[in-house]
Amino acid sequence: MERVAIIGSSMTQFGQRDAWIRELLAEAGGECLEDAAVDPTDVDHLYVSNMASGEFEGQTGVVNALAHDLGAIPAYTERVDQTSSSGGAGMYAAWRSVASGASDMTLLVGGEKMTHRTTAEATDVIASLTHPCEYKHGITLPSFAGLTARHYLERFDAPRESLGKVAAKNHKNGVDNPHAQFQKEVDLETILESPVVADPLRLYDFCPITDGSAALMFCPESVAAEYTDDYVVVSGIDGATDTHVVHERPDPTIMGGVVESGEGAFDMAGYEPEDIDVAELHDMFTILEFLQMEGLGFAEQGEAWKLVEEGYTDRDGELPINTSGGLKSKGHPLGASGVAQGVEIYEQLLGEAGPRQVEADVGLCCNVGGFGNCVITTIMEAGA
């Protein structure tokens, strides 16, 4: 099977945007076509990662709309919804389309338009993924995070400050990302004294509500060489699920989808956790960064907080995590986030990350849907 390459990327400004979903997708899609120097009529497959444009905006059929807006007709189109991991699932769909031989040029665009809704409304749209036994109690994704964070801190005797340090680190990284929603540092004291959202977690433990879009162009490695000398290849990719009902998992601190998709991606790539030079993890909530570090094998269970305390995951640490600023600082337009993780790793591997640049030959992204309900892990490395 020929390796799958990524030959172009783009990312819109994340934040509060005037543009609606169709415009956001077209902005990132058009810029990615330009970046990859691919004519829209050469796109065989077009995928859109999006969780809820119908619920947020009353606009469905976004992928066909995008094909028209980009001039990509008659490309095959498909919308990929896997809640917050729609972007990662889109990467998996795009990879499969090329790896199977069905497409020689696949454009993936992820996007979401959210900020026109109140926080309560947006929280409810996202919480609609929960089981009826959860939804009727008013359980939200942030409340799952609060429940899990308390359990983690009590069980592993981890200091509350360690979660705040994840937020401080990712905000610091986001200062150098011109596309991030928040490009400002936040000190630990401010984080720890911010309003309680889901005790023990506070405002700065959570990502914001965001509009934005990001895109990647996939093709066979043999085709990539026709377009550029600078491309990356997808070395490993896998997706997995865990229980729909979150409290039914045997251990609240283990996300089975992270473990399973991580093992699958590492097996496919032939790498071990210690081979990863840079990672983008799904820090929708600070506690998730610990759970993914442990589930992916970067840390032992209950030990990830110590690595954060030691600076191991800082930009100049041994394993920089969320050099983009993460969802925490960059923002979390649901369907775009997994694609934007891929954009950051793509730029890091090609040496195009500017002030965020770290030394990296192999990178990983982990995109989490629901509260670990669906997870995609992707490993990438520089091509040629």
Add this chain to the structure above:
Amino acid sequence: MTMEAYRYEDGSISYPGHPIGPDGSEPVDTVDLSEYTAEVITWTTSTATPPGVREPNTLAIVEFDVDGEPVRAIGQATSDDIETGDEVEPVYVDELRTPGKGIREPDSQEWDGYRFEPV
């Protein structure tokens, strides 16, 4: 109204019940968890609640011991005066959240259930 959990062929119990149990078998029996007490595993108080939900909303994951078989459940607590390790009992409430205020179709599910009250 009962707090109905399913027991499967391998003896395991889940709340809520599912068509297929962890061992791959169909459920063989039901258990009414409202007849048992449970221990708080973890809890949170959510201050940013969606439409139709009380604010603040204290929630807990609890574990029942049904004749030696652990069964976990999640739900609202009757009070924010709650700690990990507390013993709680289910207390029936006819409307946990106002139907129709949120995005979920009111007729698609039930809205009554049980809150956990410290014993």
